[in-house]
Amino acid sequence: MKIFNFHLMPYRHADLDAIEKNGSAWVTFSNRNYDPQKGAELYHDYLDQMELADQLGFDGVCLNEHHQTAYGMMPIPGVLAGALARSVKRAKLAILGRALPLLNNPLMIAEEYAILDNLTRGRVIAGFVRGIGAEYHAMGINPAYSQERYAEAHDLIVRAWTEPGPFPYVGKHYQFKYVNPWPRPYQTPHPPIWIPSQGSGSTIRWAAQMRYTYCQTLSPIAAVARFFQMYRDEAEKAGYQASPDQLAWSNTIYVAETDEQAVREARPHLEALMNYFLKMPTEMLLPPGYTDAASMKRVRAAKVTGKPQSVEDVIKNGVVIVGSPNTVREKLAEYQDLAGFNTSLTKTQFGTMPNDMARANMTAIAEEILPHFRDRLPQGTRREAAE
Amino acid sequence: MADHSVSTISIRDCRIRVMRGGSGGPVLFLHGGGGAGSWLPFMSRLAATFDVIVPEHPGFGGSDTPPWLDTVPDLANFYLDFLEELGLDGVHLVGQSLGGWVAAELAVRNTSRLASLTLVAAAGIHVKDVAQVDTFLSNPEQHVRDLFHDQKLADAVLVRGQRPELEDVALKNRMTTAKLVWQPRSHDPHLQKWLHRIDIPTLLIWGEHDRLFPKDYAFAYQQMIPGSKAVIIPDCGHLPQVEKADAFTAELESFIGAMRIAA
Numbered sequence: 264m265k266i267f268n269f270h271l272m273p274y275r276h277a278d279l280d281a282i283e284k285n286g287s288a289w290v291t292f293s294n295r296n297y298d299p300q301k302g303a304e305l306y307h308d309y310l311d312q313m314e315l316a317d318q319l320g321f322d323g324v325c326l327n328e329h330h331q332t333a334y335g336m337m338p339i340p341g342v343l344a345g346a347l348a349r350s351v352k353r354a355k356l357a358i359l360g361r362a363l364p365l366l367n368n369p370l371m372i373a374e375e376y377a378i379l380d381n382l383t384r385g386r387v388i389a390g391f392v393r394g395i396g397a398e399y400h401a402m403g404i405n406p407a408y409s410q411e412r413y414a415e416a417h418d419l420i421v422r423a424w425t426e427p428g429p430f431p432y433v434g435k436h437y438q439f440k441y442v443n444p445w446p447r448p449y450q451t452p453h454p455p456i457w458i459p460s461q462g463s464g465s466t467i468r469w470a471a472q473m474r475y476t477y478c479q480t481l482s483p484i485a486a487v488a489r490f491f492q493m494y495r496d497e498a499e500k501a502g503y504q505a506s507p508d509q510l511a512w513s514n515t516i517y518v519a520e521t522d523e524q525a526v527r528e529a530r531p532h533l534e535a536l537m538n539y540f541l542k543m544p545t546e547m548l549l550p551p552g553y554t555d556a557a558s559m560k561r562v563r564a565a566k567v568t569g570k571p572q573s574v575e576d577v578i579k580n581g582v583v584i585v586g587s588p589n590t591v592r593e594k595l596a597e598y599q600d601l602a603g604f605n606t607s608l609t610k611t612q613f614g615t616m617p618n619d620m621a622r623a624n625m626t627a628i629a630e631e632i633l634p635h636f637r638d639r640l641p642q643g644t645r646r647e648a649a650e
Numbered sequence: 651m652a653d654h655s656v657s658t659i660s661i662r663d664c665r666i667r668v669m670r671g672g673s674g675g676p677v678l679f680l681h682g683g684g685g686a687g688s689w690l691p692f693m694s695r696l697a698a699t700f701d702v703i704v705p706e707h708p709g710f711g712g713s714d715t716p717p718w719l720d721t722v723p724d725l726a727n728f729y730l731d732f733l734e735e736l737g738l739d740g741v742h743l744v745g746q747s748l749g750g751w752v753a754a755e756l757a758v759r760n761t762s763r764l765a766s767l768t769l770v771a772a773a774g775i776h777v778k779d780v781a782q783v784d785t786f787l788s789n790p791e792q793h794v795r796d797l798f799h800d801q802k803l804a805d806a807v808l809v810r811g812q813r814p815e816l817e818d819v820a821l822k823n824r825m826t827t828a829k830l831v832w833q834p835r836s837h838d839p840h841l842q843k844w845l846h847r848i849d850i851p852t853l854l855i856w857g858e859h860d861r862l863f864p865k866d867y868a869f870a871y872q873q874m875i876p877g878s879k880a881v882i883i884p885d886c887g888h889l890p891q892v893e894k895a896d897a898f899t900a901e902l903e904s905f906i907g908a909m910r911i912a913a
Binding site: 290291399400403404405406407408544545546547550551552556559560 | 786787788789817818821822824825826827828829832833835
């Protein structure tokens with residue numbers, strides 16, 4: 264299994280009561296709550312953590328993209344990737360952002376990824392996402408065109424990377440007389456494309472058809488197993504057998520000496536993430552048109568937003584793994600076999616967790632977990648497990 | 651109530667639902683983002699004197715969602731086709747909220763089939779430094795409350811509750827509204843450049859306490875449309891035709907009546 268250090272770069276000094284009072288850490292949570300002195304310190308702490316991940320032997324580091332929120336301070340992940348491109352010497356550099364529809368000129372994403380791919384001599388993984396609903400409130404982009412713009416921007420970027428320029432491009436949303444970006448990507452034909460999603464059926468089908476790596480965001484492991492089985496089924500329909508390398512699970516791991524100690528230490532930081540940083544009203548999460556009416560009704564009926572979650576809930580449902588080295592090894596192996604993935608995108612810092620604690624967690628994971636999974640593939644058969 | 655009919659009309663391959671009742675000069679009412687809904691008391695009252703025509707916009711309720719529907723100008727051009735197809739002349743065009751924006755876009759294009767224009771709590775332009783609620787961030791209860799000045803009316807709507815059988819229609823209406831108004835929010839920066847072309851008698855009806863498009867919008871429209879007259883209805887929110895149906899119809903009837911005398 265490949266294990267990546269995945270960072271959200273939360274503004275961990277955010278006043279949780281102020282978030283509670285505002286109803287969300289997103290869009291309407293005033294940036295008066297951001298202190299540049301503290302923020303600058305955090306950027307350096309977090310980038311240092313990414314460099315440490317490289318030194319400790321993590322297979323990659325992952326950046327993220329969200330806008331106008333204390334949840335994450337990476338609206339322009341390419342800037343931070345640029346800061347890491349020369350200091351992260353060995354690990355892959357994945358951006359699990361670039362929300363294509365948010366840009367009015369998606370050619371700039373083709374350019375940005377190509378520069379990073381050259382800088383790292385081919386260690387870049389290019390994420391393509393739509394962004395969550397809140398992004399459409401924050402950035403003034405019409406959610407009803409999200410899917411159209413995503414499809415068009417994807418086609419444009421891949422063509423810009425693979426077809427010799429200049430050529431003209433005329434779409435509904437984007438038009439260019441000259442598509443001819445310099446530099447071209449370092450990797451051939453282009454950086455690997457990864458598709459993070461919350462489990463949309465059409466996204467899973469499309470990713471499987473395109474043979475793009477599918478990354479499942481924050482979900483109980485049983486749901487993860489179902490979504491990954493959908494991917495394998497769609498791959499089969501498309502005439503090939505999906506490799507476990509095409510499936511990545513985004514999770515959170517915290518290791519301490521004993522289970523009790525791990526839960527006790529992780530609790531305030533995980534609960535800050537689940538119940539404050541992530542919280543938003545349904546209207547913000549799902550603006551009209553962001554998803555089709557059927558999915559909208561499903562989400563509304565499930566009332567997914569707003570329920571407070573305890574550490575015990577998210578451990579029991581297999582959203583996160585928290586415990587002693589032995590517990591974490593057992594759970595990770597169990598989940599790998601259940602869901603059949605071969606990449607773990609692991610948040611080692613989360614919520615309000617301070618720097619020394621995050622670094623200790625990363626070191627423990629590197630010493631106690633990584634060596635046991637380096638050559639481990641999913642074992643057993645999965646179809647039954649997923650049903 | 652047999653004072654109106656409901657039918658489906660095809661305009662160039664797009665089927666829309668149309669409610670129609672009464673006889674007299676034609677009044678074409680263009681609804682807002684909430685959809686056409688049902689035949690309302692103000693429509694009945696107008697139907698005593700007029701041929702009241704209430705189409706449901708493409709993309710809303712029981713009407714088709716055509717592939718060409720992207721912008722409010724698309725709807726304005728569609729309703730020019732509609733007027734032609736139905737052979738309507740001397741039309742009193744009334745548009746509320748989103749429908750007011752459509753009506754204004756239509757009127758800057760072509761007034762040859764119109765006798766008058768009435769904009770009610772209309773979107774379409776932007777007025778600086780006026781506080782407006784973000785209807786896309788309010789929860790369903792707040793959304794209803796923001797429409798009314800008299801919160802007892804909002805209570806009554808809320809008590810009736812969400813009718814599950816209407817959930818699909820509500821989602822469809824909201825999705826199309828978002829498509830049409832999300833960005834730039836509820837206006838077309840180019841519209842105000844051409845409002846001076848409106849060369850028919852124009853009435854602007856606003857609720858005094860409209861939270862979506864406050865009465866400053868009425869005064870801004872009044873300055874941009876030559877000879878237009880603004881009427882502000884007291885103790886009234888965003889839906890004068892519902893919240894103050896009698897005052898609304900009285901204003902409209904006296905405006906059209908005065909035109910007839912002048913003619």
